[in-house]
Amino acid sequence: MKLVRAELERLSARRFVQLMVVLLLIAFAVTAATTLAGSHRPTPDEMSRAQAQAAEQRSSMEAAHDRCLRIKAGTVAPEESDYVPGDCSEIDPVRMEHVPVAGDFLSGVFTFADQARPLLYFLVAFLMLFGFLVAASYIGADLNSGGVVNLLLWRPRRGAVLGAKLGTLLGALLVLSAVASAAYLAVFWLIAQTAGLPGRLDGEFWRSLGATYGRGLVLVLLTAALGFAIATLGRHTSAALGAVAAYLVVWELGARLVLQIVGAARPDQWMLSSYVGAWLAGEARFWDSHACQGDTSGFCDGFYVMSWRPGLTVLLGLTAALVVAAFAAFRRRDLI
Amino acid sequence: MSAVIEIDGLRKTFHTLRHGHRVAVDGFDLLVEAGQVHGFLGPNGSGKTTTLRALLGLVRADSGRMSVLGASAPERLPEVAGRVGAIVESPQFFGNFTAHRTLRLLAVAGGVPTGRVDEVLEQVGLRDRGDERVKGYSLGMKQRLAVASALLKNPELLILDEPANGLDPAGIREMRDLMRSLSAAGVTVLLSSHILAEIQLICDHVTIISRGRRVAAGPVEEVLAGFDQHEWQVRVAEPERAAELLRALGLAVTDHPDHLLVAGVDEPELISRTLGEQGLWVRELVPLRPDLESVFLELTGTTPHPAVPRQLDGSVPPDAEPDDMLIDLDARENREVGA
Secondary structure, eight states: HHHHHHHHHHHHHHHHHHHHHHHHHHHHHHHHHHHHHHHOOOHHHHHHHHHHHHHHHHHHHHHHHHHHHHHHHHHOOOOOOOOOOOSGGOOOOOOSSOOGGGGOTTTTTTTTHHHHHHHHHHHHHHHHHHHHHHHHHHHHHHOOOOHHHHHHHHHHHHHHHHHHHHHHHHHHHHHHHHHHHHHHHHHHHHHHHHOOOOOOOOOHHHHHHHHHHHHHHHHHHHHHHHHHHHHHHHHHHHHHHHHHIIIIIIIIIIIIHHHTTTTTTTTTGHHHHHHHHHOOOOOOOEOTTTTTOOOOSSSSOEEEEEEEHHHHHHHHHHHHHHHHHHHHHHHOEEEE | OEEEEEEEEEEEEEEETTTTTEEEEEEEEEEEETTTEEEEETTTTSHHHHHHHHHTTSSOSSSEEETTTTTEEEEHHHHHHHGGEEEEOOOOTTTTTTTHHHHHHHHHHHOOOOOOHHHHHHTTOOOGTTSGGGGOOOOOHHHHHHHHHHTTOOSSSSEEESSTTTTOHHHHHHHHHHOOOOOOOTTTEEESSOOHHHHHOOOOOEEETTEEEEHHHHHHHHHTTTOOOEEEEESOOOOHHHHHHHHHTOEEEEEEEOEEEEEEEEEEEEHHHHHHHHTEEEEEEEEEEOOOOHHHHHHTTTTOBTTEEEEEOOOOOOOOOHOOOOOOHHHHHHHHHHH
16 A cells, blocks of 8 residues: 555656646647537527438438338339348338437537547547556656666565556556546537537437446556556567557558458458457447358348457457566566 | 674576676675674676675575575565665666655655655755755765665665765765764664775775675775785885895895885884894884775786776676685685795
């Protein structure tokens, strides 16, 4: 506990941490200000026009679905302009994830229900970057400057010292991320209430947003732990930055290109970014270039779905392996 | 007296891809007893800091046995860490923190009452500068802060690696006084330094390491006595005649332009009486006692030679035999007595 208190004070006093928090606040303020400036509360006239357009769009979708069913039943002859999928439920408005609503037809109006998720993704991406850089520099700078040695002269328990650092970092990051994300969403909810539209905020919406929020926090913590582990293994902040840059260039770009050239079936399942996307969004759809080879039926769905479960397994496994390796290396390492 | 630090047969090899393996410490022994102010000397690269790091659990020894305050190191070091204050080389502190905050954080981490911070800042002379950021400190001030951090625990054992590094003459003197007062208060001090005159002034015991091996150890006076050739510098009106008279007594006399050097004389009366009886009045008779610097340079083979720049790689050649390195004080003494 004493170590954690000392580490917390050291962490909060770091210039880099303070700078990143200021950047976070600036990004926060700029996004909120531009949204506020670019949105207005719709007039009753705009609203009724948008509602009419939405209703018209919905009825045309329902008509298309009915026509599909009749074509399938053979009561109506198909025309050239008709879109007739293999299964008419594909164009059934009732089953669609998103049916047209008034907000879709309002220009210059911020709708919270539509924008909350992309806004949250942006914040999670920023917090991931924040967590990775702060974690890598926190341990990297301490290993380089002799700060860790100083601490070990006081508390000669390497596991406890490194564990206190990682635990403090993750705890502080969790609190900061949770508070920042909640405040961020609250500000945009207020903007929607006063200068935009809340949209359809039912239980399903909040459940889904809450799940994204929770998954985002886990991702931020995993990224920070990864940065901490790589910097510990490489003894430098730059080791973590270099490892990530090398991975992105060599694997995510280079290897993806090579896999596409050789015609590999599912290159995305070899990429960490796919698992990150699948975990954060709940699932991700990728194209399998081999799925429809030799299909002559005329209808083939070449997409495959990656759910959040393999996403979490891969990310958690990789992070755990690197953290364990970092602790093992730190326990045995000569600190000179 | 009880042993506070015991090192027996410490060996440490560093392995690097580029340079292969380098033996930094090779069967080194050290014994520091309670209440001693023990000097730890050795040329650059001789293994001093590696020894201290191994003792404090910062590097893993290949073999050997170590104990600190009766606890085997590094396994049981956590049990006694609260009683040991240490600085190894020049510790780096967080530049944006003040000295006061730096020490307070260490105190919090180590479970020391934060009230100690002001006391140690006062002890090392930083009381009035304690609220300045460390990045604005001079090397000497950082060194004082490092010593303050070691004193924070009110330690029974203080291990200081080059504490006088960067200090001005007044600072060195203050450090010397501090060591003396700590010693008087019963603190055992192990002090590594290159400032040999300081070690001679402060320390009562000394261990000298060269190329990873112990080459001398014991009370400072005894180590120096082992190298005392009982030489006297003599100034006299007729040096040639005086030299003849002294040689006639069987003494070894070396002529110098303005004086004679007479060796192997225990009692100076022999010189003054012999010359006085022949009407040669001695103007100056000065005993030439070895100092720690000359002993150190001789033992470590680091006496400067104008034609040969000394190289600092003091690692032990992997195939060197221990006897190649060790200077046996007893054997040396016997040799000289025999001569």
